[in-house]
Amino acid sequence: MREIKLGDSRELLKEVETESIQCCYFDPPFNSNRNYFISTADSEEKIGFEDKFKDDEYVNLIEPMIVEIKRALKSDGSFFFHISASSLLVPLMLCQKHFLRTQIITWKRSRSKNNVKTKLGACVDMIIWCSKTKKPKFNMVYQPLDEYYAKNSYKNKDSRGNYALGHIVYTHSQKTKNKNRLYSITHNGKTYSPLAGWRMSKKDLEHLISEDRIHFPSKAGANPYKKIYKHESLGKPCTDLWDDIHSISQGSEKRQYPTQKPVKLLERIIEMSTDEGDIVLDPVAGSGTTGVAAEKMKRGYILFDKNPESVKICNKRTSQGGQNGF
Numbered sequence: 001m002r003e004i005k006l007g008d009s010r011e012l013l014k015e016v017e018t019e020s021i022q023c024c025y026f027d028p029p030f031n032s033n034r035n036y037f038i039s040t041a042d043s044e045e046k047i048g049f050e051d052k053f054k055d056d057e058y059v060n061l062i063e064p065m066i067v068e069i070k071r072a073l074k075s076d077g078s079f080f081f082h083i084s085a086s087s088l089l090v091p092l093m094l095c096q097k098h099f100l101r102t103q104i105i106t107w108k109r110s111r112s113k114n115n116v117k118t119k120l121g122a123c124v125d126m127i128i129w130c131s132k133t134k135k136p137k138f139n140m141v142y143q144p145l146d147e148y149y150a151k152n153s154y155k156n157k158d159s160r161g162n163y164a165l166g167h168i169v170y171t172h173s174q175k176t177k178n179k180n181r182l183y184s185i186t187h188n189g190k191t192y193s194p195l196a197g198w199r200m201s202k203k204d205l206e207h208l209i210s211e212d213r214i215h216f217p218s219k220a221g222a223n224p225y226k227k228i229y230k231h232e233s234l235g236k237p238c239t240d241l242w243d244d245i246h247s248i249s250q251g252s253e254k255r256q257y258p259t260q261k262p263v264k265l266l267e268r269i270i271e272m273s274t275d276e277g278d279i280v281l282d283p284v285a286g287s288g289t290t291g292v293a294a295e296k297m298k299r300g301y302i303l304f305d306k307n308p309e310s311v312k313i314c315n316k317r318t319s320q321g322g323q324n325g326f
């Protein structure tokens with residue numbers, strides 16, 4: 001499914017099939033009380049959109065779209081609402097009203113600014129990750145190891161190389177309800193029977209022991225750990241602070257639309273919330289960054305925007321070029 005449509009999403013969203021969408025990225029105007037227009041080398045006209053609303057106009061634009069998006073989302077689907085830190089309040093209230101679970105991701109989009117004299121430089125946006133259930137589809141994503149983590153975590157060494165310690169035993173407050181995880185193992189004459197249970201099955205643990213991938217402590221009473229080798233590490237499990245993806249003005253991507261987001265940002269969102277073949281929706285697509293990332297990652301996509309210039313750019317940036325009559 002690859003679809004790009006011109007129109008008002010308050011209407012177009014009604015046509016999207018119920019529970020067909022795995023991930024929806026939503027980066028609407030921020031209610032910033034300004035207009036965004038740029039001139040590009042390819043066009044003599046100014047390209048962009050207005051972001052000025054009166055009283056309830058903003059909620060009246062956003063809330064009907066959220067209701068339709070929720071209907072179109074699969075039960076384990078994810079909705080990502082991208083907003084500036086200063087405009088967070090209303091979107092967060094709406095997301096908490098309509099979804100069961102929300103988590104705020106902070107995206108550090110730019111470095112500090114030298115031209116701000118009377119307040120602190122704004123360098124983050126917020127992305128509210130919402131789902132209808134407590135356990136939406138989720139694939140772990142990774143961030144590069146930061147220097148501090150790399151230096152302090154991989155302190156142990158064996159013949160394979162340096163390794164960090166991964167927990168394989170539950171703490172008292174997390175005590176498992178699974179009786180199969182309450183077992184004992186004996187290694188070099190010492191028996192380990194953690195009272196709160198193991199985080200893995202006995203079979204998996206015995207396999208890791210046979211491969212010398214379990215760290216047994218020398219201190220009496222201490223727990224064993226899984227060895228996490230530095231050379232095998234994918235990075236650090238992603239946190240809710242995304243400070244490793246640069247805005248397009250600092251990176252190598254060409255800006256074709258004001259407020260255009262980096263493809264890497266959409267790649268992370270799509271990777272963590274979908275699998276190949278799933279469908280990603282962006283009802284305020286702008287320059288179509290969501291479609292570019294979805295196509296790269298073999299996902300289907302549906303893009304809407306009410307601005308004809310935006311639809312032209314979406315077509316140009318994706319393989320849809322020229323197929324939608326623009």
Ligand SMILES: C[S@@+](CC[C@H](N)C(=O)[O-])C[C@H]1O[C@@H](n2cnc3c(N)ncnc32)[C@H](O)[C@@H]1O
Pocket residue numbers: 007008009010027028029048049257258259260261262283284285286287288289290304305306307310
């Ligand atoms: C912040 S931009 C999106 C930028 C996009 N994420 C990108 O990477 O290029 C917001 C877009 O919402 C569109 N928009 C605003 N209201 C809309 C509506 N009712 N229906 C469809 N699109 C709308 C604007 O035309 C604008 O292109």
